[in-house]
Amino acid sequence: MKSVTTKNYDIKLGVSLYSYQDNYYFHKHDLEGCIAAAAGSGAQGIEVFAEMMMPEWPYISDRFVDLWNGWMRRYGVEPVCFDHFSDRGMWKNKQLTDEQMVERGKLYIRTAAKLGCPIVRVLHNEHIGPGVSPYRLTDVKIVEQLLPLCAELDIMLALELHAPTTLEDPAHHQYLEMAERLGLPYVGLMADFSMYEYCASTADVGLAIRQGATPEILEFYRNSQREAYFRGEPFIYEEIADQIEKLNPNDVDRRFIAMQNRMVGQGPESYETLKQYASSLVYCHAKFYDLDEDGQVDNIDYPKVIQALKDGGYKGYLSSEFEGNRRMNDAGWVDEIEYVRRHQKLMRECLEK
Amino acid sequence: MYDKHILTDEGARSIWEDGKKVGYCVNLKINYYRGLPLCCVDEIALTVDGEEVDPATMYVQHNGREYPYLEILSDDFPTDFYWLFGEKLRVVVKKDGGIEQGRHKVKVVLKTRRSYTPTMVAECEKELTFA
Known part of the structure; x- marks a missing residue:
């Protein structure tokens, strides 16, 4: 059951522990419980962010790393992605300087390396399209200064492309061009499936x-x-x-x-474009908010999205990112574990088709 | 969204010294999907039984230490004291006589900065039993 890799694709399934946020917030499961839930859903990969489930952050100890490594072994999973945030607006009247943003960026990269995560999702300035954030986030100049450390530690920075932005937006490509110019190919594109929503959830x-x-x-x-x-x-x-x-x-x-x-605009981004980009993507957030009675994501055409990734030769992880919790928990308990279990089943079916 | 849960009914009570009540406390949980440094708190506004609490009488207890509330709002407050996701932040109001034991109507407005969208504002009102 664990291995989903067969001859015609090289795609593995993971879970972002973001999906289990209510279980953690309301103390139903601790970090180990969330890892167990992900493994139990059939996933092989774990995405995590320290500020959610690692109380030692920003000073992760060797003792914690040993515990983490033990969990990875016990549950038969591997760390896939560590999430970076761009908290520039630290104070009311003062923000972090670019130099301080670089230092914080390095902290995330070093921590990811310690935890064995090969990818860092970097919260770059244009992740939800240019001009939305009140602060300048991690921009191309900051990323440029992070790449030498990435090369040293063999960490890939993943630029998360979130609706309403697109794979083709030049705002993201400036990062790739800069990396190519420097000969430091340690930044790549990451598709968040929110780009493929065709209706409201x-x-x-x-x-x-x-x-x-x-x-x-x-x-x-x-x-x-x-x-x-x-x-x-x-x-x-x-x-x-x-x-x-x-x-x-x-x-x-x-x-x-x-x-x-x-x-959502006029509908999902082009599946054909996704296919063209698939082989160059470094990671994917398999985002979802709700599932219908047939087990399909109610507003993203998973069979089409996953087919495009397969046809385009995507190699890497698809990690379940359940965001329905935040949209439904005002009305009562949302069973995140069951949602992720059904979502993993859906993705396995799409892959094996 | 955790707006309904930012004000907990756990641990609300008077604070005592030498057999006398010198204040009271409530416990808050964060209005976000991850922990944030205390310096990213933009505002905590408390109203108890319809009366606004003077921010100068408020203190925040975190990791065994107590900070005047106004101090965590100041520029250059340390960026590595994290209000952990899912964990309580104890807010103490210093007030002679504390609070009368029993039920009180408490409202909190919590504002936090998370950088990639405007400041998040959560509001929660509950009747809490103070011990």
Whole structure:
């Protein structure tokens, strides 16, 4: 069961422990319990971030590393990715300098190496598209200064490309060009499946309704997105805007629609482009918010996304990143462990098809 | 979202010295999916029974140490004292007479900075039993 690698693809499955955040926050499982849950779902790889589940951060001791290595062995898994954050806005009136950002970046890289993680997800300045963050995050100049250490420790920096940005956005390619110029190929692209959302997730719809949105408006909007996708056409909001207005949307409805129009837009990014980029990607976040009764992700076409990665020769991990917890836990307990188990099953089926 | 859970009903009580009440405390949990350095707290605003608590009387207890609340808001406060994900931060209000034992309405507004989006604001109001 453990090994999913067969002749026609070299893709492995992992779990980002982000997926189990409620289990940790509410003390149902500690870090070891979360690793056990990931292993139990059939995954081989573990993605972790220190600020969530490693209380010693930022000073990870050798004793902890021994414990960590013991867990990796006991549960038959391997560390895959360590997440970097760009906390520049440390104080009210003062921010970290670029020099300090470089130092913090190195801390993440050294810690990843200590824990045996070959990849560091770097929170780069354009990860959700340029101009969204209130602070300048880890930009190309900072990454440039991190690459020599990456080369020394054999760590790959993964630029997480999150909706509404795209694989082709030159904002990301400037990092690759810089690395190539320096002859330090230690930064690569990482696809977050949020780029392939074709409609609003039921998790988001439910949350908005609990916050006061109008169920009929959200259902109509979501159905219009879905119909466009399954017709194979882009979703053009302007075509339904009049009908939405006739239903008298309130502020919550408007915020929901504006967010969806920005994040999902006209539909998923091109699968053909994903196929073209697949062999150069270094990592993937298999993002999901909810599963339908057939076990499919309710707003991302996993069979198509995974087929494109296979056809394009992606080599690496797909790590489950369940984000439904944050969208549904206001209404009660969200069974993250069960969600991840079903998600891993779905991905295995897509791979073996 | 953890907004509903940032104010815990655990450990709310008066603080005593020499047989007298000198203050009271509540325990908070973070409004985010990871721990943050204490210096990334932008604001903790407490209202008890409809009255705003004076920030100058508030103290934060973390890892066996106590800091005046206003001090953690100051520029250059250390960046390596982490409010751990899922763990309680004890907020002490120094007040002669403490708080009357029993139920009180407590509201907290917690603002934290996480750099890649604007400051996160969480609000939670609960009736807590103070010991």
